[in-house]
Amino acid sequence: MSEPAEPRRVVLVVGSGRSGTSTMAGTLRTLGLHVPQPEVAADATNPKGFGEPQWLVDTHDDLLKRSGVQVSDARPRAWLDAGKVSADHAVRERVSDWLADQLGQADELVLKDPRAAWFLGLWRAAAERNGATTSYVTMLRPVTEVVGSKQKYYDARQGGVTRTAAWINMMLGTERATRGEQRAFVRYADMLADWTVPVFALGESFDLHAVKTAMAVDIAAVHRFIDPSLRRVTLTWDDVQVPTALRELAEETWQALDGLAEPGGDTPEAHAVCDQLREAYGEMYDEAEAFAASSVLAARREGVRQGRAEAQQPSGGALDRVPHRVRAMVPPTARRTLRKALGRER
Known part of the structure:
Protein backbone atom coordinates (compact mmCIF):
# COMPACT_ATOMS: atom_id res chain seq x y z
CA MET A 1 0.00 0.00 0.00
CA GLU A 251 -23.02 10.15 40.63
CA GLU A 252 -19.50 8.99 41.50
CA THR A 253 -19.07 7.81 37.93
CA TRP A 254 -20.19 11.18 36.59
CA GLN A 255 -17.76 13.03 38.87
CA ALA A 256 -14.88 10.79 37.77
CA LEU A 257 -15.65 11.23 34.06
CA ASP A 258 -16.23 14.95 34.46
CA GLY A 259 -12.77 15.22 35.99
CA LEU A 260 -11.27 13.64 32.86
CA ALA A 261 -12.51 16.65 30.88
CA GLU A 262 -10.41 19.02 32.97
CA PRO A 263 -7.04 20.07 31.54
CA GLY A 264 -4.53 17.50 32.74
CA GLY A 265 -7.32 15.39 34.25
CA ASP A 266 -6.69 12.24 32.21
CA THR A 267 -4.21 10.73 34.66
CA PRO A 268 -3.31 7.28 36.01
CA GLU A 269 -4.93 8.26 39.30
CA ALA A 270 -8.19 9.05 37.50
CA HIS A 271 -7.96 5.74 35.63
CA ALA A 272 -7.62 3.88 38.93
CA VAL A 273 -10.81 5.52 40.19
CA CYS A 274 -12.65 4.44 37.04
CA ASP A 275 -11.36 0.89 37.51
CA GLN A 276 -12.68 0.85 41.07
CA LEU A 277 -16.07 2.14 39.95
CA ARG A 278 -16.28 -0.44 37.17
CA GLU A 279 -15.50 -3.22 39.65
CA ALA A 280 -18.10 -1.87 42.09
CA TYR A 281 -20.69 -1.78 39.33
CA GLY A 282 -19.95 -5.37 38.37
CA GLU A 283 -20.48 -6.48 41.95
CA MET A 284 -23.72 -4.50 42.19
CA TYR A 285 -25.01 -6.01 38.97
CA ASP A 286 -24.16 -9.55 40.10
CA GLU A 287 -26.12 -9.00 43.31
CA ALA A 288 -29.13 -7.61 41.44
CA GLU A 289 -29.01 -10.52 39.00
CA ALA A 290 -29.02 -13.00 41.86
CA PHE A 291 -31.98 -11.28 43.51
CA ALA A 292 -33.95 -11.33 40.26
CA ALA A 293 -33.33 -14.99 39.42
CA SER A 294 -36.60 -16.22 40.92
CA SER A 295 -38.67 -13.67 39.01
CA VAL A 296 -36.87 -14.49 35.78
CA LEU A 297 -37.45 -18.22 36.23
CA ALA A 298 -41.11 -17.63 37.06
CA ALA A 299 -41.56 -15.58 33.90
CA ARG A 300 -39.82 -18.24 31.88
CA ARG A 301 -42.04 -21.01 33.28
CA GLU A 302 -45.11 -18.96 32.44
CA GLY A 303 -43.81 -18.58 28.91
CA VAL A 304 -43.30 -22.33 28.70
CA ARG A 305 -46.88 -22.99 29.84
CA GLN A 306 -48.25 -20.53 27.30
CA GLY A 307 -46.19 -22.11 24.54
CA ARG A 308 -47.51 -25.58 25.35
CA ALA A 309 -51.04 -24.29 25.39
CA GLU A 310 -50.63 -22.68 21.97
CA ALA A 311 -48.95 -25.57 20.17
CA GLN A 312 -46.32 -28.25 20.52
CA GLN A 313 -43.57 -26.68 18.43
CA PRO A 314 -40.12 -27.92 19.52
CA SER A 315 -38.35 -25.59 17.09
CA GLY A 316 -39.76 -22.39 18.56
CA GLY A 317 -42.38 -21.24 21.06
CA ALA A 318 -42.36 -19.28 24.25
CA LEU A 319 -38.69 -19.72 25.10
CA ASP A 320 -37.66 -17.85 21.95
CA ARG A 321 -39.95 -14.96 22.84
CA VAL A 322 -38.19 -14.33 26.16
CA PRO A 323 -35.90 -11.29 25.61
CA HIS A 324 -32.20 -12.10 25.43
CA ARG A 325 -31.42 -9.80 28.34
CA VAL A 326 -33.76 -11.96 30.48
CA ARG A 327 -32.48 -15.30 29.17
CA ALA A 328 -28.91 -14.22 29.91
CA MET A 329 -29.76 -13.77 33.58
CA VAL A 330 -30.76 -17.43 34.02
CA PRO A 331 -27.98 -19.84 35.04
CA PRO A 332 -26.90 -22.25 32.25
CA THR A 333 -28.14 -25.29 34.21
CA ALA A 334 -31.62 -23.82 34.45
CA ARG A 335 -31.61 -22.99 30.73
CA ARG A 336 -30.74 -26.58 29.87
CA THR A 337 -33.54 -27.87 32.10
CA LEU A 338 -36.04 -25.65 30.34
CA ARG A 339 -34.84 -26.67 26.92
CA LYS A 340 -35.29 -30.31 27.86
CA ALA A 341 -38.83 -29.55 29.02
CA LEU A 342 -39.53 -28.09 25.58
CA GLY A 343 -37.82 -30.91 23.74
CA ARG A 344 -35.11 -28.60 22.40
CA GLU A 345 -31.97 -30.03 24.00
CA ARG A 346 -29.34 -30.85 21.39
Whole structure:
Protein backbone atom coordinates (compact mmCIF):
# COMPACT_ATOMS: atom_id res chain seq x y z
CA MET A 1 0.00 0.00 0.00
CA SER A 2 1.44 3.36 -1.02
CA GLU A 3 1.62 6.11 1.55
CA PRO A 4 -1.28 8.62 1.37
CA ALA A 5 -0.41 12.19 0.38
CA GLU A 6 -1.89 13.55 3.60
CA PRO A 7 -2.11 11.94 7.06
CA ARG A 8 -5.24 9.84 7.36
CA ARG A 9 -7.31 10.38 10.47
CA VAL A 10 -10.48 8.75 11.76
CA VAL A 11 -12.23 10.53 14.63
CA LEU A 12 -14.77 8.41 16.48
CA VAL A 13 -17.34 10.35 18.49
CA VAL A 14 -18.46 8.09 21.31
CA GLY A 15 -20.43 8.19 24.53
CA SER A 16 -24.00 7.50 25.53
CA GLY A 17 -26.78 8.57 23.21
CA ARG A 18 -28.38 11.94 24.07
CA SER A 19 -25.02 13.24 25.32
CA GLY A 20 -24.25 15.70 22.53
CA THR A 21 -22.56 13.23 20.17
CA SER A 22 -24.64 14.53 17.24
CA THR A 23 -23.64 18.09 18.05
CA MET A 24 -19.96 17.19 18.03
CA ALA A 25 -20.18 15.15 14.83
CA GLY A 26 -22.15 17.88 13.08
CA THR A 27 -19.63 20.50 14.16
CA LEU A 28 -16.67 18.54 12.83
CA ARG A 29 -18.56 17.87 9.60
CA THR A 30 -19.33 21.58 9.18
CA LEU A 31 -15.65 22.42 9.66
CA GLY A 32 -14.65 20.03 6.89
CA LEU A 33 -14.28 16.49 8.20
CA HIS A 34 -16.09 13.94 6.04
CA VAL A 35 -19.15 12.05 7.31
CA PRO A 36 -19.65 9.00 5.05
CA GLN A 37 -22.85 9.21 3.05
CA PRO A 38 -25.75 8.70 3.14
CA GLU A 39 -26.51 9.92 6.67
CA VAL A 40 -29.39 8.94 8.92
CA ALA A 41 -32.17 11.44 8.29
CA ALA A 42 -32.98 14.06 10.92
CA ASP A 43 -36.21 13.68 12.86
CA ALA A 44 -38.09 15.25 15.77
CA THR A 45 -35.69 13.72 18.32
CA ASN A 46 -32.71 15.32 16.58
CA PRO A 47 -33.90 18.08 14.21
CA LYS A 48 -30.35 19.24 13.40
CA GLY A 49 -29.39 15.76 12.21
CA PHE A 50 -27.55 12.82 13.75
CA GLY A 51 -24.27 12.99 11.85
CA GLU A 52 -24.43 9.20 11.55
CA PRO A 53 -23.53 7.26 8.40
CA GLN A 54 -26.39 4.89 7.57
CA TRP A 55 -23.98 2.08 6.72
CA LEU A 56 -22.37 2.44 10.13
CA VAL A 57 -25.70 2.21 11.95
CA ASP A 58 -26.89 -0.77 9.89
CA THR A 59 -23.62 -2.64 10.42
CA HIS A 60 -23.59 -2.02 14.15
CA ASP A 61 -27.24 -3.10 14.42
CA ASP A 62 -26.33 -6.36 12.69
CA LEU A 63 -23.35 -6.95 14.99
CA LEU A 64 -25.41 -6.18 18.09
CA LYS A 65 -28.05 -8.71 17.04
CA ARG A 66 -25.40 -11.33 16.39
CA SER A 67 -23.83 -10.76 19.80
CA GLY A 68 -27.13 -10.45 21.71
CA VAL A 69 -26.16 -6.99 22.97
CA GLN A 70 -28.47 -3.98 23.19
CA VAL A 71 -27.52 -0.44 22.22
CA SER A 72 -27.81 0.50 25.91
CA ASP A 73 -26.90 -2.68 27.74
CA ALA A 74 -26.49 -2.79 31.51
CA ARG A 75 -24.74 -6.18 31.58
CA PRO A 76 -20.99 -6.04 32.26
CA ARG A 77 -20.52 -9.20 30.19
CA ALA A 78 -21.99 -7.43 27.13
CA TRP A 79 -18.48 -6.12 26.42
CA LEU A 80 -17.19 -9.69 26.11
CA ASP A 81 -20.09 -10.74 23.87
CA ALA A 82 -19.55 -7.79 21.53
CA GLY A 83 -15.82 -8.43 21.47
CA LYS A 84 -16.32 -11.98 20.22
CA VAL A 85 -18.19 -10.73 17.17
CA SER A 86 -15.51 -8.10 16.53
CA ALA A 87 -12.91 -10.85 16.30
CA ASP A 88 -14.68 -12.51 13.37
CA HIS A 89 -12.41 -12.41 10.30
CA ALA A 90 -15.23 -11.75 7.83
CA VAL A 91 -16.49 -8.85 9.93
CA ARG A 92 -13.02 -7.32 10.08
CA GLU A 93 -12.65 -7.63 6.31
CA ARG A 94 -16.03 -5.99 5.66
CA VAL A 95 -15.35 -3.06 7.98
CA SER A 96 -11.81 -2.54 6.69
CA ASP A 97 -12.94 -2.56 3.05
CA TRP A 98 -15.69 -0.02 3.74
CA LEU A 99 -13.29 2.24 5.61
CA ALA A 100 -10.81 2.01 2.73
CA ASP A 101 -13.49 3.30 0.36
CA GLN A 102 -14.28 6.22 2.67
CA LEU A 103 -10.63 7.16 3.13
CA GLY A 104 -10.36 7.16 -0.65
CA GLN A 105 -12.82 10.07 -0.64
CA ALA A 106 -11.33 12.07 2.25
CA ASP A 107 -8.28 11.92 4.51
CA GLU A 108 -10.15 13.02 7.65
CA LEU A 109 -13.31 11.18 8.66
CA VAL A 110 -15.68 11.56 11.58
CA LEU A 111 -17.60 8.43 12.56
CA LYS A 112 -20.40 8.79 15.06
CA ASP A 113 -22.86 6.20 16.33
CA PRO A 114 -23.57 5.39 20.02
CA ARG A 115 -23.42 1.70 19.04
CA ALA A 116 -19.77 2.11 18.01
CA ALA A 117 -18.57 2.00 21.63
CA TRP A 118 -19.11 -1.78 21.67
CA PHE A 119 -16.78 -2.25 18.69
CA LEU A 120 -13.93 0.22 19.15
CA GLY A 121 -11.27 -2.46 18.79
CA LEU A 122 -12.78 -3.42 15.44
CA TRP A 123 -12.53 0.16 14.14
CA ARG A 124 -9.05 0.66 15.53
CA ALA A 125 -7.84 -2.42 13.66
CA ALA A 126 -9.56 -1.31 10.45
CA ALA A 127 -7.97 2.14 10.66
CA GLU A 128 -4.51 0.71 11.26
CA ARG A 129 -4.92 -1.58 8.30
CA ASN A 130 -5.68 1.45 6.14
CA GLY A 131 -2.82 3.55 7.45
CA ALA A 132 -5.04 5.87 9.46
CA THR A 133 -4.75 7.22 12.99
CA THR A 134 -7.75 6.86 15.27
CA SER A 135 -8.82 9.46 17.82
CA TYR A 136 -11.74 9.36 20.25
CA VAL A 137 -14.02 12.11 21.51
CA THR A 138 -16.18 11.01 24.43
CA MET A 139 -19.10 13.35 25.01
CA LEU A 140 -20.17 13.94 28.61
CA ARG A 141 -23.58 14.91 29.92
CA PRO A 142 -24.96 14.41 33.46
CA VAL A 143 -26.56 11.01 33.78
CA THR A 144 -29.87 12.46 34.96
CA GLU A 145 -30.16 14.50 31.77
CA VAL A 146 -29.24 11.53 29.61
CA VAL A 147 -31.80 9.30 31.30
CA GLY A 148 -34.47 11.99 31.17
CA SER A 149 -33.84 12.66 27.48
CA LYS A 150 -34.03 8.97 26.63
CA GLN A 151 -37.22 8.61 28.63
CA LYS A 152 -38.73 11.47 26.65
CA TYR A 153 -37.65 10.52 23.14
CA TYR A 154 -36.99 6.77 23.17
CA ASP A 155 -38.77 3.53 24.06
CA ALA A 156 -40.50 4.08 27.40
CA ARG A 157 -40.43 0.37 28.24
CA GLN A 158 -36.96 0.85 29.71
CA GLY A 159 -37.20 2.55 33.07
CA GLY A 160 -34.90 4.90 34.90
CA VAL A 161 -33.14 2.11 36.77
CA THR A 162 -32.22 0.21 33.63
CA ARG A 163 -31.14 3.34 31.78
CA THR A 164 -29.01 4.54 34.69
CA ALA A 165 -27.31 1.16 35.02
CA ALA A 166 -26.70 1.00 31.26
CA TRP A 167 -25.18 4.51 31.33
CA ILE A 168 -22.69 3.46 34.02
CA ASN A 169 -21.76 0.31 32.11
CA MET A 170 -21.43 2.08 28.78
CA MET A 171 -19.45 5.08 30.00
CA LEU A 172 -16.99 3.18 32.20
CA GLY A 173 -16.50 0.57 29.50
CA THR A 174 -15.85 3.25 26.90
CA GLU A 175 -13.31 4.94 29.17
CA ARG A 176 -11.47 1.65 29.55
CA ALA A 177 -11.63 0.85 25.82
CA THR A 178 -10.10 4.20 24.81
CA ARG A 179 -7.48 4.39 27.54
CA GLY A 180 -3.97 4.77 26.19
CA GLU A 181 -5.28 6.04 22.86
CA GLN A 182 -5.44 9.56 21.49
CA ARG A 183 -8.60 10.82 23.15
CA ALA A 184 -10.48 13.74 24.65
CA PHE A 185 -13.49 14.16 26.93
CA VAL A 186 -15.82 17.03 26.11
CA ARG A 187 -18.77 18.25 28.14
CA TYR A 188 -21.96 18.84 26.17
CA ALA A 189 -22.53 21.97 28.28
CA ASP A 190 -19.17 23.35 27.17
CA MET A 191 -20.09 22.81 23.53
CA LEU A 192 -23.28 24.80 23.99
CA ALA A 193 -21.58 27.57 25.98
CA ASP A 194 -18.73 28.17 23.51
CA TRP A 195 -17.97 25.34 21.10
CA THR A 196 -14.82 27.01 19.81
CA VAL A 197 -12.88 26.25 22.99
CA PRO A 198 -13.19 22.43 23.06
CA VAL A 199 -13.31 21.96 19.28
CA PHE A 200 -10.23 24.00 18.40
CA ALA A 201 -8.43 22.25 21.25
CA LEU A 202 -9.35 18.96 19.53
CA GLY A 203 -8.01 20.30 16.26
CA GLU A 204 -4.62 20.89 17.86
CA SER A 205 -4.39 17.74 19.95
CA PHE A 206 -5.64 15.47 17.13
CA ASP A 207 -3.82 17.45 14.42
CA LEU A 208 -6.99 17.86 12.34
CA HIS A 209 -6.17 19.88 9.24
CA ALA A 210 -9.82 20.79 8.56
CA VAL A 211 -10.28 22.26 12.02
CA LYS A 212 -6.95 24.07 12.19
CA THR A 213 -7.51 25.73 8.82
CA ALA A 214 -11.23 26.49 9.22
CA MET A 215 -12.34 29.66 7.46
CA ALA A 216 -14.58 32.36 8.90
CA VAL A 217 -17.47 31.12 6.79
CA ASP A 218 -17.12 27.63 8.32
CA ILE A 219 -17.01 29.01 11.85
CA ALA A 220 -20.11 31.09 11.17
CA ALA A 221 -21.87 27.98 9.86
CA VAL A 222 -21.13 26.12 13.12
CA HIS A 223 -22.52 29.03 15.14
CA ARG A 224 -25.75 28.65 13.16
CA PHE A 225 -25.70 24.87 13.56
CA ILE A 226 -25.34 24.73 17.35
CA ASP A 227 -28.60 25.61 19.07
CA PRO A 228 -28.40 25.80 22.89
CA SER A 229 -32.20 25.51 23.06
CA LEU A 230 -31.88 21.88 21.95
CA ARG A 231 -30.78 21.03 25.48
CA ARG A 232 -34.45 20.45 26.18
CA VAL A 233 -34.13 18.11 29.18
CA THR A 234 -32.42 19.27 32.37
CA LEU A 235 -33.23 16.94 35.24
CA THR A 236 -31.71 16.22 38.65
CA TRP A 237 -31.84 13.18 40.91
CA ASP A 238 -35.10 14.55 42.30
CA ASP A 239 -36.60 13.73 38.90
CA VAL A 240 -35.01 10.29 38.39
CA GLN A 241 -36.13 7.67 40.87
CA VAL A 242 -33.53 4.93 41.29
CA PRO A 243 -32.25 2.98 44.32
CA THR A 244 -29.89 4.95 46.53
CA ALA A 245 -26.89 2.69 45.93
CA LEU A 246 -27.27 2.93 42.16
CA ARG A 247 -27.73 6.69 42.33
CA GLU A 248 -24.59 7.10 44.41
CA LEU A 249 -22.54 4.93 42.06
CA ALA A 250 -23.86 6.82 39.02
CA GLU A 251 -23.02 10.15 40.63
CA GLU A 252 -19.50 8.99 41.50
CA THR A 253 -19.07 7.81 37.93
CA TRP A 254 -20.19 11.18 36.59
CA GLN A 255 -17.76 13.03 38.87
CA ALA A 256 -14.88 10.79 37.77
CA LEU A 257 -15.65 11.23 34.06
CA ASP A 258 -16.23 14.95 34.46
CA GLY A 259 -12.77 15.22 35.99
CA LEU A 260 -11.27 13.64 32.86
CA ALA A 261 -12.51 16.65 30.88
CA GLU A 262 -10.41 19.02 32.97
CA PRO A 263 -7.04 20.07 31.54
CA GLY A 264 -4.53 17.50 32.74
CA GLY A 265 -7.32 15.39 34.25
CA ASP A 266 -6.69 12.24 32.21
CA THR A 267 -4.21 10.73 34.66
CA PRO A 268 -3.31 7.28 36.01
CA GLU A 269 -4.93 8.26 39.30
CA ALA A 270 -8.19 9.05 37.50
CA HIS A 271 -7.96 5.74 35.63
CA ALA A 272 -7.62 3.88 38.93
CA VAL A 273 -10.81 5.52 40.19
CA CYS A 274 -12.65 4.44 37.04
CA ASP A 275 -11.36 0.89 37.51
CA GLN A 276 -12.68 0.85 41.07
CA LEU A 277 -16.07 2.14 39.95
CA ARG A 278 -16.28 -0.44 37.17
CA GLU A 279 -15.50 -3.22 39.65
CA ALA A 280 -18.10 -1.87 42.09
CA TYR A 281 -20.69 -1.78 39.33
CA GLY A 282 -19.95 -5.37 38.37
CA GLU A 283 -20.48 -6.48 41.95
CA MET A 284 -23.72 -4.50 42.19
CA TYR A 285 -25.01 -6.01 38.97
CA ASP A 286 -24.16 -9.55 40.10
CA GLU A 287 -26.12 -9.00 43.31
CA ALA A 288 -29.13 -7.61 41.44
CA GLU A 289 -29.01 -10.52 39.00
CA ALA A 290 -29.02 -13.00 41.86
CA PHE A 291 -31.98 -11.28 43.51
CA ALA A 292 -33.95 -11.33 40.26
CA ALA A 293 -33.33 -14.99 39.42
CA SER A 294 -36.60 -16.22 40.92
CA SER A 295 -38.67 -13.67 39.01
CA VAL A 296 -36.87 -14.49 35.78
CA LEU A 297 -37.45 -18.22 36.23
CA ALA A 298 -41.11 -17.63 37.06
CA ALA A 299 -41.56 -15.58 33.90
CA ARG A 300 -39.82 -18.24 31.88
CA ARG A 301 -42.04 -21.01 33.28
CA GLU A 302 -45.11 -18.96 32.44
CA GLY A 303 -43.81 -18.58 28.91
CA VAL A 304 -43.30 -22.33 28.70
CA ARG A 305 -46.88 -22.99 29.84
CA GLN A 306 -48.25 -20.53 27.30
CA GLY A 307 -46.19 -22.11 24.54
CA ARG A 308 -47.51 -25.58 25.35
CA ALA A 309 -51.04 -24.29 25.39
CA GLU A 310 -50.63 -22.68 21.97
CA ALA A 311 -48.95 -25.57 20.17
CA GLN A 312 -46.32 -28.25 20.52
CA GLN A 313 -43.57 -26.68 18.43
CA PRO A 314 -40.12 -27.92 19.52
CA SER A 315 -38.35 -25.59 17.09
CA GLY A 316 -39.76 -22.39 18.56
CA GLY A 317 -42.38 -21.24 21.06
CA ALA A 318 -42.36 -19.28 24.25
CA LEU A 319 -38.69 -19.72 25.10
CA ASP A 320 -37.66 -17.85 21.95
CA ARG A 321 -39.95 -14.96 22.84
CA VAL A 322 -38.19 -14.33 26.16
CA PRO A 323 -35.90 -11.29 25.61
CA HIS A 324 -32.20 -12.10 25.43
CA ARG A 325 -31.42 -9.80 28.34
CA VAL A 326 -33.76 -11.96 30.48
CA ARG A 327 -32.48 -15.30 29.17
CA ALA A 328 -28.91 -14.22 29.91
CA MET A 329 -29.76 -13.77 33.58
CA VAL A 330 -30.76 -17.43 34.02
CA PRO A 331 -27.98 -19.84 35.04
CA PRO A 332 -26.90 -22.25 32.25
CA THR A 333 -28.14 -25.29 34.21
CA ALA A 334 -31.62 -23.82 34.45
CA ARG A 335 -31.61 -22.99 30.73
CA ARG A 336 -30.74 -26.58 29.87
CA THR A 337 -33.54 -27.87 32.10
CA LEU A 338 -36.04 -25.65 30.34
CA ARG A 339 -34.84 -26.67 26.92
CA LYS A 340 -35.29 -30.31 27.86
CA ALA A 341 -38.83 -29.55 29.02
CA LEU A 342 -39.53 -28.09 25.58
CA GLY A 343 -37.82 -30.91 23.74
CA ARG A 344 -35.11 -28.60 22.40
CA GLU A 345 -31.97 -30.03 24.00
CA ARG A 346 -29.34 -30.85 21.39
